Amino acid sequence: MRTEEDAVVDEVAPWQWDEATWRGHVEHVRAGRPMLAGWPGGARVAVALSFDSDHETIPLRDGDTGPGKLSQGEYGSRVGARRILALLADRGIPATFFMPAVSALLHPDEVRRYAAEGHEVAMHGWIHERIGNLPPAEERELALRSADVLERSTGSRPVGIRTPSWDFSPATLGIIKELVLEYDSSLMADDEPYEIVQDGEPSGIVEIPVEWIRDDAVYFPMERNSALRPYASPRSVLTIWVDEFEGAYADRGLFQLTMHPHVIGHRSRMAVLTELIDHIASRRGVWFATHAQVAQHVLSHAEPPGQR
Amino acid sequence: MRTEEDAVVDEVAPWQWDEATWRGHVEHVRAGRPMLAGWPGGARVAVALSFDSDHETIPLRDGDTGPGKLSQGEYGSRVGARRILALLADRGIPATFFMPAVSALLHPDEVRRYAAEGHEVAMHGWIHERIGNLPPAEERELALRSADVLERSTGSRPVGIRTPSWDFSPATLGIIKELVLEYDSSLMADDEPYEIVQDGEPSGIVEIPVEWIRDDAVYFPMERNSALRPYASPRSVLTIWVDEFEGAYADRGLFQLTMHPHVIGHRSRMAVLTELIDHIASRRGVWFATHAQVAQHVLSHAEPPGQR
């Protein structure tokens, strides 16, 4: 009979792995050729704003069906998304809304309005499921169904994905290929777009990298039963995002930002998003673009493979 | 014999729920018609300050009966509430005090003084019990008893409730109706008052929404055995609350704030509350009101049902 101790002895600890093992893990999904090659019209910087319109799907995903948490999600649609759309319309700026299918089904007018006002709507899971806990077949099935929901909701097929919580399973890249998407926006190996390489093979998929630094959900959420608190004030986060933008501007690169209507949509935070946008818009040579526009631009303009 | 594994297999994960299930959860308690319709005397903004006078009931509720934690609660009554009352009297501002019944019984002079000085006293549980852990019959029995205690303590029946910790059980709305309360102040689907809708039916109950952003207990508490620390300085919280107020002012809406005498009552925090009130009072067209006054105003002035 095997005991727990045997199992521990059998398992090879990471410091005992042979080189093939750790190299294999590192090379499974990796950053390939850089895809930065100047912006349209000689712009100095590309600015890709995104909003993950999760709304009620976060508590639903956790089976937390009490009215309290759900009302926080409802705020995202009832108040946050409206404020965001008004601000974007006022400044004439396009953005990308990553939306779980269940959220799109709960808020059909909202998703139609995103599309009608010229924004991109892209994939963000079925119910913000935790991909890491799903069997690959379930992950695939939910993704396919989600793409169909978004197509029916907006009238056009999504061309990009951001995985829920930026999780990425061994099956994820295959699903992205099967769906013939142009880009993913869930990984973090660079500030600039790059081609994803899988086990040494260029995938043809553009990565538009995200970063926790540029995610409102890092700084502001409050979780009763954990120690998560909004200790960082919006005005201190503004200085971080301005510094990130200024770095991108100096590099003639990409400034990508991830927000959530139920997080950034509050008054004290919209004040700061407004200031950020006005700061950016005051600089010369800014190209505000959807994630799809960035991906399509770099796909057609980046230097051909075999570069770095 | 059923095993744990069977149970896991049987249980339907949220990403497997059918549409009726997730829609049912979302629609159980939901925000209905907005109830914002101008403020009395043409005021530009309503300001509803509230203080949850929990005092010793937080450690008592947790069975933490050591003198250390209890002395922190005692501070709320002995020092905090007195400072707050003095400040409100000096500025001529009414506020709402949500008070657990046990706290009212421990501090009878304090609760009488709240009422005598023109403030509202409203419901906040029996001993700050965790509603989520109670059988519905117990939740109801404690709520009824609490209403009676507050009526005896202040001479008038409470018209509103804030559930302890803003928890909201499946039984809560029914209890609110049985007690014929006018408003609840525990949910978060908007910044402005709205009518609570239950399973599609308007309830007639006004929600005066709260938000963690506007709660002192989010930023300042220190819990020895967790990682909760007062990392946010009062002065940085002041900038957040000023931004929230300025947003309400621009929207001609409601600025609602939740505080606790044992939290905000300390010198370095009262300095900031004083600055906030003086900032607000320096603007034209501010209506300082109790939560009951806000609820009664919107009930009699909001547009009739069937609006949104």
Added chain:
Amino acid sequence: MRTEEDAVVDEVAPWQWDEATWRGHVEHVRAGRPMLAGWPGGARVAVALSFDSDHETIPLRDGDTGPGKLSQGEYGSRVGARRILALLADRGIPATFFMPAVSALLHPDEVRRYAAEGHEVAMHGWIHERIGNLPPAEERELALRSADVLERSTGSRPVGIRTPSWDFSPATLGIIKELVLEYDSSLMADDEPYEIVQDGEPSGIVEIPVEWIRDDAVYFPMERNSALRPYASPRSVLTIWVDEFEGAYADRGLFQLTMHPHVIGHRSRMAVLTELIDHIASRRGVWFATHAQVAQHVLSHAEPPGQR
């Protein structure tokens, strides 16, 4: 046979306690008459600085005997205490050093120097033991032994105590009486000194209250295996402490501060302590005093019992 379930059913939850139970807990150790009655020489404010010289006893108490954590404690004696003594000497300010007996035995020159330079040395446990986990007889035995060690180390018997981590067991007050101490400095029911009342009986012991707000160990420690991080910068903490002092100044009251040589003794924090002291010293009518001096002053000047 009794099962766990029986035990749960038997146990009376706090929301089921009868009035005698919750009143009994609250009244066991409570704040009695205020002991504020003007300061010597007509001073406007009393400033009582204290340093808990725990050094290596924190990791030792936890059985964490690795060189890493111990070196952080060693820093408190080798670097922190020396810097603090130099600053106090330079500004001519007395302070109180609460020191576990094991720390005094490990650093005999340091404790002698505290006394020789005119500071108070007071009790702070044997090895910073967690009082809550000790049998009463052990708590008493360690306290008696600690008082003896401090007497031998400094040449005079301690007159005050701060319990390790401000814990306070059912046995603590009895031990304080047996040791004929004049004051305790571990509770938080007020900003000003008060008499401790036990089960309704005045104890004759002065409480010089502490507060987490005025404790450096709340803001700065880093614990590898928890989420404790020094997220609050020393300069933001300075604004809090200045506001606490200014409140005390306005109230003609007491400003009490708790620090630790291994925490505050670092360069970036000593800069802030120096600024704080210089800010305080720039005001008129400041009485810098040890905790013992404050206790002895209020004992001899406060209005007699039967006041509030």
Added chain:
Amino acid sequence: MRTEEDAVVDEVAPWQWDEATWRGHVEHVRAGRPMLAGWPGGARVAVALSFDSDHETIPLRDGDTGPGKLSQGEYGSRVGARRILALLADRGIPATFFMPAVSALLHPDEVRRYAAEGHEVAMHGWIHERIGNLPPAEERELALRSADVLERSTGSRPVGIRTPSWDFSPATLGIIKELVLEYDSSLMADDEPYEIVQDGEPSGIVEIPVEWIRDDAVYFPMERNSALRPYASPRSVLTIWVDEFEGAYADRGLFQLTMHPHVIGHRSRMAVLTELIDHIASRRGVWFATHAQVAQHVLSHAEPPGQR
């Protein structure tokens, strides 16, 4: 048969230890004679910048082989290390790069470039293993192998070590001696270099002390499944580091800083590192040095043993 209870009774709690026990723990590895004795060319301050180039080894060490976390590590090499090298080259400043062997094997060009551009490369474990969990023989074997990898990668044998996560096992000092290293940089008993003393015996090894205060990984990381968040903004951390430097400058001492390419290498943080370096460089009498240079200087200039 022994029960768990017996075990608890048998175990001697720290507050029951006899003097020999607690003294033994404290004296096992301890700070000996100070090794500060003026800097080369009469410089007022030594500035030792270090970067732990862990890259992918942190998630690998934890067996977290998903593409998400690995891409954060990849960022450290692909983006962070390049930015750091460019900044150091531009300002003409040497630094020390502590690099796990697996990281060096994954990034051979990077480690060669460190050496080629005049920086020190020093030991930092095999795969950032947790030393506290390793049998001594494994710790030794991994350390020996790591020294060989770094020697092959850079062409010269490392002379110093920083243990992964600054852990220090009972075996560590013996391994350092066996490898004939000149210095360790993992302990915290002082701000200035000192000689490590083992069980009362001077070891001849220089300690170049680190501190969490001066470590970017304390303030900025984000851990999804814990409450670690980058609540401290880079600009607030800059004020802390400037104050630490100014203290060292006033003391004519050492300013040592620990950073990580995957942490500090982001735009909003490089902005702050650049400001820090420019602030430091604006002062007179600054000696920028590698850790090895500092160790070698103090070894040859510090006053002989038998001093303090």
